[in-house]
Amino acid sequence: MTVSTGGDGTRGTSAANPYVGPRAIRAGEAFFARDREQRDLANLLIAERIVLLHAPSGAGKTSLIQAGLIPLLEKRHFRPTPPARVRTPPPDGRRVHNRYIYSVALDLLDGERDPKELAAIRFTDIVTRLRPADGEGFLVLILDQFEEILTVDPTDWNNQAVFFRELGAALHDGHVWALISMREDYMGGLDRFVRYVPGHLRTTYRLDFLDRTAAKAAIQLPARERGVEFADDAASELVARLASVQVARPGGAARDVDAPYVQPFQLQVVCRRLWKVVARARGNEFSAIELRDVEDHADIAKALSAYYSAAMVDVARETGVEETVIRRWFEQQLITKHGFRTQTLTGPEAEGTDPAAVLRALQETYLVRSDTRAESTWYELSHDALIGAVLDDNRKWFRGSLKPWQLAARTWVEDRQRTRLLTGPDLRAAQRDASLANPTEDERMFLDESIRVERDRGTRSRLQSVLAGLGLVVIIQAVVIVVLVILLIVR
Numbered sequence: 001m002t003v004s005t006g007g008d009g010t011r012g013t014s015a016a017n018p019y020v021g022p023r024a025i026r027a028g029e030a031f032f033a034r035d036r037e038q039r040d041l042a043n044l045l046i047a048e049r050i051v052l053l054h055a056p057s058g059a060g061k062t063s064l065i066q067a068g069l070i071p072l073l074e075k076r077h078f079r080p081t082p083p084a085r086v087r088t089p090p091p092d093g094r095r096v097h098n099r100y101i102y103s104v105a106l107d108l109l110d111g112e113r114d115p116k117e118l119a120a121i122r123f124t125d126i127v128t129r130l131r132p133a134d135g136e137g138f139l140v141l142i143l144d145q146f147e148e149i150l151t152v153d154p155t156d157w158n159n160q161a162v163f164f165r166e167l168g169a170a171l172h173d174g175h176v177w178a179l180i181s182m183r184e185d186y187m188g189g190l191d192r193f194v195r196y197v198p199g200h201l202r203t204t205y206r207l208d209f210l211d212r213t214a215a216k217a218a219i220q221l222p223a224r225e226r227g228v229e230f231a232d233d234a235a236s237e238l239v240a241r242l243a244s245v246q247v248a249r250p251g252g253a254a255r256d257v258d259a260p261y262v263q264p265f266q267l268q269v270v271c272r273r274l275w276k277v278v279a280r281a282r283g284n285e286f287s288a289i290e291l292r293d294v295e296d297h298a299d300i301a302k303a304l305s306a307y308y309s310a311a312m313v314d315v316a317r318e319t320g321v322e323e324t325v326i327r328r329w330f331e332q333q334l335i336t337k338h339g340f341r342t343q344t345l346t347g348p349e350a351e352g353t354d355p356a357a358v359l360r361a362l363q364e365t366y367l368v369r370s371d372t373r374a375e376s377t378w379y380e381l382s383h384d385a386l387i388g389a390v391l392d393d394n395r396k397w398f399r400g401s402l403k404p405w406q407l408a409a410r411t412w413v414e415d416r417q418r419t420r421l422l423t424g425p426d427l428r429a430a431q432r433d434a435s436l437a438n439p440t441e442d443e444r445m446f447l448d449e450s451i452r453v454e455r456d457r458g459t460r461s462r463l464q465s466v467l468a469g470l471g472l473v474v475i476i477q478a479v480v481i482v483v484l485v486i487l488l489i490v491r
Contacts, residue, residue: 017279018222019272021307022265022382023366025063027070032221033214034060038068041179041205045069045140046076048203049177054184055207057384058265061181062144064207069179070142078177079137081130083144084108086163087152087343091376094119100149100163101126123166127176140177141170147186161193168196209261215239218267223275223289234291238274241300242267265385270303273310304389309397311365319358321350326358327397328440330390334368334381341387343378405430406439409446422450423457 018030025031031038041064045051055061065083073080084107086100096102096119105118105126131139149160171178180201194200210218216235223230242262277297278289299306316323329348336342347355347362359379362368369382381387399407405422412420422430427450434447 015226015228017272017275018226019268019275021269021272021366022304022386023369024060024382025067027066029067030222030225031063031067033210033218034064034068037207038064038072041069041207042072042076044203044205045073045177045179046078048199049174050171050197050199050201050203051179052187052201052204053179053181053207054187054204055181056185056209057183058263059207059209060264061207063264065142065144065179065181073140077137078140079130079132080140080179081108081142083142083181085145085148086143087145087148088376088378089152090119097121098159098162098166100152100159101166104143123163123170127170131176138175138177140179143178143180146180146182147189150186150189157192161196164193164196168198171198209263210267211261212239212243215242215262215267218264219271222271228286229288231288231290234289234294237291237294238270238298241294241298242270244300263385265383266300266303269307270298270300273303273307274298304386305393308367308386308389309393311362311367312397315358315361315365318361319353321348321353321358323397324401325350326362327394330367330381331394332440334379335387335390339387339391341381341384343380345376345378347379403430403433405433405446406443409440409443412446412449413442418453421446421453423454427451427454 020029041051041053053061053065062083070080084104086103088103088106089099090096090102094116101121101123102118104123105121106115108126109118109121109129127139127141130141149163153159167178170176184206190201216239219235219238220230220232239262240258243259244256245259274289274293274297278286278293312323312326315321315326326348333344333346334342347359349355359368359370363370366382367386368379370377370379381390398410402410405426408420408422427447430447430450434443439447
């Protein structure tokens with residue numbers, strides 16, 4: 001794994017936190033426990049020219065590329081591009097030749113070309129612009145998180161095919177190398193397009209999670225660089241905890257199983273938090289992390305949620321924006337209703353505050369990352385694994401912080417059960433409360449539906465009263481008629 005060479009805001013320590021947390025490791029930062037992988041990948045890429053790198057989510061593909069592969073290729077006189085992605089859409093109203101090619105061009109040529117000129121760009125134009133002069137090395141095109149070409153718009157087969165055809169044409173002359181990196185659970189979606197690419201992407205390299213030996217090194221070596229000894233028994237215990245995974249069994253409940261691997265993303269987050277807790281407990285100077293520290297503070301199940309929760313408190317305090325606003329922004333703008341990561345152009349907004357300042361503070365926590373493309377900056381969660389942490393911690397936090405009607409609104413949005421709607425005094429109290437606050441869109445929908453149902457209920461009640469009254473009149477009239485008839489007969 002890695003350590004950061006810069007400060008991370010950890011207070012009360014004599015050295016910066018060496019664990020980067022949820023973000024990817026960058027070029028220039030120390031990179032541990034992946035020497036074999038970066039060497040093998042570089043050798044395979046140089047020999048085969050076009051390689052598909054695949055891995056499970058959280059294995060550290062982007063870190064391997066940025067902090068391991070790119071520096072190694074540069075030492076061998078290749079000219080790798082920065083990792084480019086295909087997910088950024090063109091601005092509203094701008095027609096482009098191909099949205100995926102446009103996104104790659106923004107990543108690799110933005111600043112050198114007017115973004116408006118990129119609208120008509122072809123893939124061969126990108127390669128021509130980037131190719132080094134003779135004798136200055138070979139261009140290595142790097143496409144990262146490439147599963148996005150399948151997920152941005154799963155129905156967009158035509159534009160996807162155009163992208164692959166032009167990519168294949170740019171690689172066909174044999175003078176450009178290419179590394180394509182993606183999550184392995186999306187590889188099957190490439191089948192209809194691989195025929196356009198030289199070699200049909202048959203040369204692949206799989207990056208796995210860290211084995212236990214590598215995980216222990218990734219725990220101990222960063223601390224050692226900061227002059228702190230991470231004890232052997234403490235590191236072994238932490239590896240054992242990180243390697244414990246839940247496995248569902250047919251016909252039974254899930255149970256914990258000891259895996260032969262550790263997920264790098266979880267290791268970094270847990271170690272980062274552990275370092276911070278130890279630093280706070282021992283003051284400005286500490287020289288060791290011991291077994292009792294791991295036993296007391298390295299709860300893997302809570303680490304991600306705790307990291308997120310602590311960041312919410314810090315950012316709210318620093319920016320003056322209510323924690324409620326920031327948490328809602330995470331849940332509504334960065335995560336879809338189906339539980340997938342998504343992007344947004346806007347930050348958390350509150351009266352009298354600067355959304356840009358809030359976004360900067362969030363990026364410093366590494367929970368959020370940004371990508372600037374021409375006139376637009378997009379924001380997203382830094383990793384898929386944070387989705388569950390955000391949703392779980394928000395659920396607990398809102399349960400303890402929101403008023404009953406707001407909790408009812410959150411639940412109603414999920415199941416739309418009429419029994420959760422407000423009536424009578426409860427509805428009127430919620431309306432007064434909402435008029436003094438800034439309700440979310442879901443809360444407004446909930447109140448509007450409650451008002452509508454209450455109004456319909458009142459209308460039905462009045463109608464029933466009218467009908468009941470009319471019925472009574474009819475009965476009285478019938479009785480009078482019967483009595484009159486009887487009297488006439490008696491006479």
